[in-house]
Amino acid sequence: MHRRLIHNAYECPLWLEYLFVHFGVLVGMAGPLGMMHQHDLRDWAQRQPDCHPYLRHGEGLWKDGWWQLHCDLALCEPPEFDPEPRVANDRVYAFMERTWMWQQLPWAVLLFWVGGLPWVVWGISARIAVSVTGHWLVGYFAHNRGQRDWHVEGAAVQGFNIPAAAYLTMGESWHNNHHAYPGSALLGLYENQPDPGWWVLNRLRDLGLVWSIRLPEDLPSRPELSALTATDCTERRRHLPLSRSPNRSSHHENGRQ
Structure with missing residues (x-):
């Protein structure tokens, strides 16, 4: 969902996009437009010379956890959120946005039918608690400590x-790579960086369900981006297997990026 709805890093049939977005909504954070809004706000703020600590995970672990899991940030003059028309005018996404909490209900009914109340507790309540907490925890570390190859x-x-x-995150934890190339469908750029989300996209591409996959070399040049290692990204990717270089698109990042 992140690589398609937020970053348009590949193309796929609309029904498959809806399915991915539905799975994303089931995580329990917000509806599709709500998640786009929060993502775009954070992206915009983090690219500025200064950033509110809420939007950069800039406080200690426990305080940031309380903020992110229990609080909202109310800005006096927030930037305008203007989603692309194909999403803003989509009736399915509008329905998902209105009913995002209720979308757990059909799965709860199915789980209850299969295994009774314990399956509902573990399959809905516990899953949401673990998913939302895990999303925050990975986000906290991905903006504070870890490995870096790139500097913006x-x-x-x-x-x-x-x-x-x-x-655990389907490759989404390669966050330094993502900051460097936000429009790339490949997040684990190097051989020693497993990216299960990329593997899924490759298999779907083989089935003809995904196309126009964008890689770092397909994106506009970023003069503000520099490599922190002696060997740059292009050189290190020479040894990637051919399956990591699918058909590419000439499209660039949309205006929200």
């Missing part, structure tokens, strides 16, 4: 790679 000049916040969470 002038940005108040730098992303960090969290290798230990790569499988």
Whole structure:
């Protein structure tokens, strides 16, 4: 959902996009427009020379956890949220936004039918608690400590790679790579960076369900981006297997990026 709805890093049939977004909504944080809004606000704020500590995970672990899990940030003059028309005018997304909490209900009924109340507790309540808390925890470390190959000049916040969470997050924990190339469908850029989300996209591409996959070399040049290692990203990717270089698109990041 993140790589498609938020960053348009690949193309797929609309029904598949709806399915991915539905799974994203089931995490329990917000509806599709709500998640886009929060993501775009954080992205915008983190690229500024200064950033509110709420939007950069800039406080200690426990205080940041309380803020992120129990509080909202009310800005006096927030930036305008203007989603692209194909999303803003989509009736399915409008329905998902209105009913995002209720979308747990069909799954709760199915789980109750299969295994009774314990399955509902573990499959809905516990899952949401673990997912939302885990999303915050990975986000906290991915903006405070870890490995970095890239530096974005002038940005108040730098992303960090969290290798230990790569499988758990489907590759989303390669966050320094994501800050460097937000429009790339590939987040684990190097051989030693497993990216299960990328593997899924490759298999779907083989089935003809995903196309126009964008990689870092397909994105506009960023003069503010610099490599922190002696060997740059392009050189290190030479040894990637061919399956990591699918058909590419010439499209660039949309205006929200």
